Amino acid sequence: MPETGPTVVLPGRPLTIGELLDSAVLLLRGQTAVLLPLAAVLAxxxxxxxxxxxxxxxxxxxxWWPAGLSELGLFWFLLALGAATEAMIILLLGNPAGRAAASGLVGRRPTTREVMGASGGRWGAxxxxxxxxxAVMLLASLLGPAWLIGFALLGAVAPTLVVDRVAPVRAINRSVTLALRLGGRAAALRLLGYLVWWLIRVGLGWGLFTGLTALDLITESWATAVAMLVWAAVNMVAYAALACLDAVVHLETRIRSEGLDIRLSRAPGASGTSELLAVGG
Incomplete structure (x- = not known):
């Protein structure tokens, strides 16, 4: 197992909430060159x-508030569609983030090819x-508060697929199962992470746009384009960070509930391969 230290992404033991947030940031920092360009395109x-x-x-x-109440139904669909696209982007980013976190857990620094390559990436699935x-998140978002449940339970879909190596038909079920373990700890952490980054996004996005407007650096004809660019930039970081949080919470949940740390410490060659993390099936 990798030694515990301030620069270790996952030290291979149960972590506090603060340590999990730190681990997610460390993972993002270590994979910036991979995650941020992909996140930028998706955002x-x-x-x-x-x-x-x-x-x-x-x-x-x-x-992005509507001009009036006449199109309230369409605006509600717009909000639901935005919630669905957020979940989809975080899931896609969870593929490389999960692989990078798995390598970090077994004491390896993965290459870009290992994190993004087709080999073992299961990109089709x-x-x-x-x-x-x-589709699930779109429907849940249209139902209002159901969005909270859907988002909380589906955070481990990508890590389950690429780290645990389960069959695609089992990935969603396992994600829900892990999210509900330990009194729903993983589900609550995912909602906490989203809330933190939502506040950061709104603060940065609104603040930056307002600041540029106050300095007369944005003409009316360019306002929409600049607003889109600002939100894409802010979301780029937030989505990558949330994907990293999903990855580290997933592995830490397995340490707490499945004894993953014990399994790795007893397995020959545990310090060199992430295949030992697979559960299969």
């Missing part, structure tokens, strides 16, 4: 996808599950 694509609906309901940046999770 920009999300802004372009939502733009037509925002135009229809008259929503303007930086907070990740894409299919991304669509399933997107």
């Amino acid at each position: 920009a694509g999300e802004q372009l996808l939502l733009l037509p609906l925002r135009t229809v309901v008259g929503a303007t940046g930086p907070l 990740t894409g299919l599950l991304c669509l399933v999770v997107g």
